[in-house]
Amino acid sequence: MKSPYYGIPLVAALVAGQAAGATPSLRIIGGQDASIDQYPFMAGLVMRGDEKKEVFCGAAVLDSNWVVTAAHCVQGDLAEDFEVFTGVDDLGSSNGQRIAVSRIIVHSNYDESSTENDIALLQLASSTDAVAIRAATPADAGFFATGQAVSVAGWGNTSTTSEVFPMLLREVDLQVTDFGSCSDAYDGLADSQICASVPGGGKDSCQGDSGGPLIARTPEGPILVGIVSFGQKCGAATHPGVYTMVSAFGDFLSSRGDVETPGGGDDGESGTGGAGEGMFENWIPDEFNHVEAGGVLAHEYSTFMPVLTGEQGEAWVGFYNGNQHGVTISNLHVRSSQGVMVVDDQCSTGELDAEGSCEVKLTWTPEAPGDLQAALVADVHDGASSHAIELPLQGVAVQSIETGDYLKGEYYSSEPEAWVLDNAGSPDGEMMLSHDLEDGETISLFVDTNPSGAIEADADATLPIEDDDLACDGFVFGDVECDDSEYTDIAVTLGFQYHAPDTRVKLYADGVLVAEMPARAGWHSEQVELIDYSLLRLEFEAVGSNNGQRKVYFGGLMMSETPPVSSGSMDPEDSDSVPLKGQLGR
Incomplete structure (x- = not known):
C-alpha cells in the first residue's frame, strides 16, 4: 500500500508511504517532555500483544468508551488487531490502562490518496478512566484561526535525520498556518484540513505521531482542534504539518452515540469488528469480512481474492436478520468504479423473516492488476427506523x-x-x-x-x-x-x-x-x-x-x-x- 507524504498508512510499525516529489516522514520535532497531567486525554495505539514502546499512532479520548484517531492508522484492519492505552506518559512504566478495541468506524469518505476525511472512531471494549477532551466545533473557530497558538503531543520521532523514538510523551507548541499558502505547498488541500507550523520550521509532529491530538487551550480548558495526518519531511520550513480539522466532523463524531453494539457502521460510516462481539457472538469466524447494522449481519463468505485479469470472478455476500421481527432490504448496489456487478439479488425481493438469511452474488472482471476498491451498500428497514449497511468488498486482480x-x-x-x-x-x-x-x-x-x-x-x-x-x-x-x-x-x-x-x-x-x-x-x-x-x-x-x-x-x-x-x-x-x-x- 502506497500513500502520499508521511503518516499514511501508519499500521503495525511506523511505516512511511511514498509519493512523487515527496520525502516521506511520519509525523515531535523541536519540542519538550510532557506529562499526562498536561494531556490527560492522550492515548496510544499498539497492535494487540505488543509492548507499549511499540506505539505506532496517537489518539485522543472523547469519552469513557471512545477515542478518535487518524483513519490511515486503522484502515483495512480488524478491531481485534488493536489495543489502546490511556493514562500514561512514560511507555516504560506500568501505569495507565490497556484496553482492547471492540469496533472501528472509519469515515466513509476517507480518501487514502488525497488523505481527505482522515478520521476514525475506536470503541473501547471496556471503559477508560482517562479524562476526555472536548472536540472543537465551528463556534470555536476563533481559537484555531491563522496565527493562533496550538500544541501537539505524541511519542513520535524526535529527529529529522534518523529515528529516535522517546519513551516519554513529548509536546511542541505551534501556530495555525495560513490555509491558502499551506494548500499551495501541497498542490491543494480540502477545507476540512488545517495546517500548523512555526516560521522557519524546526518544530513539528513527526513519524509515529499520526492520529494524535492537535489542541488549543481556552479559558474553559483544552479543545481538540486537529488530528495528526500527514506532511512532507518533519519540521520543514516550506511544508507545514497537515491535520484533520475536527470541527468539520461534528456529525461523524456525534454518530458514536447511536452505536450500541460492535460491528458495521450506521449513518453511512464503515465499520470493522471481530467475531465474538455484539449480538452475533460466535457466529462469524474472523476470516469472514462482515459488518452489522440494525440487527442485520452482512458477511462476505466468498471473496474476489484473487481474480485473474481478464477473467470473471465471483463473490457471495450473505445477510442474516438477527432480530425477532422481519426487515426489508432495499437500495442494494455496489459502490465501485471497477465494474463489480450484482448479478443475483435474493435479498431485495421481499421481507427478510426474523432469523432469516439471504444472499447476493457478485461478479468482477478486472481489466488490470491491483486492489479492488468497492463496497456493497444497502438500506435496512424495520418499520420504525432505517439503517445503512456498507460492507467493503475484499479483492485483488492478479497476473501470472x-x-x-x-x-x-x-x-x-x-x-x-x-x-x-x-x-x-x-x-x-x-x-x-x-x-x-x-x-x-x-x-x-x-x-x-x-x-x-x-x-x-x-x-x-x-x-x-x-x-x-x-x-x-x-x-x-x-x-x-x-x-x-x-x-x-x-x-x-x-x-x-x-x-x-x-x-x-x-x-x-x-x-x-x-x-x-x-x-x-x-x-x-x-x-x-x-x-x-x-x-x-x-x-x-x-x-x-x-x-x-x-x-x-x-x-x-x-x-x-x-x-x-x-x-x-x-x-x-x-x-x-x-x-x-x-x-x-x-
Missing part, C-alpha cells in the same frame, strides 16, 4: 508470474512485473522470487499448489471448525449449510524458505490466516502445519524504515502429510514429503 521450470506451482501477483527470479544470496544457489519492498508497502504473493488453469479458493471447504467455534443453528453460508460434522481437518505440513528484513510475513491458506512470521534479516526455514488447501497467499508487510526499500525473497516450497521432524527443518528422507522445489533445513 513467469517462473519457468525453476519453481513448482503457479505464482500470481497484483504487481507481477515487480517479482523477478533471482538466486543472489540463495542458501542453496537455486532460484527464488525476489521483490524490492518499499517503506510502507504491503504486497501479496499467491501460489496455486494445484494448478488447473484457473485460481480457485473456497474458504467454506477448508475452514477448520471446532464444536464451540460457530453457533450453527441451521444458518446457511451460501449453498453450504453450517454443519460442524462436514468439516474435516487434513494434516498437511508446508515448508519454505524466506529472507525478509524489516518485513512481517503472513501466510493464508484458502483465505484463512494460518501463520505469522517475524522479520528475518537472513535466510530462514519455516514450517507450518495446516489443513488441506489449494491456494496460498503470502503477505509481506514492511514494518520499519530501511532507507526506502528492502529486498524480500521467497522459495523452497515443500509439502508433507506427516508431522514435521523438528521445529526448524524438514528432511525429505524422513517423511512422506513431496518437494515442490529444492530442500529445506539448512
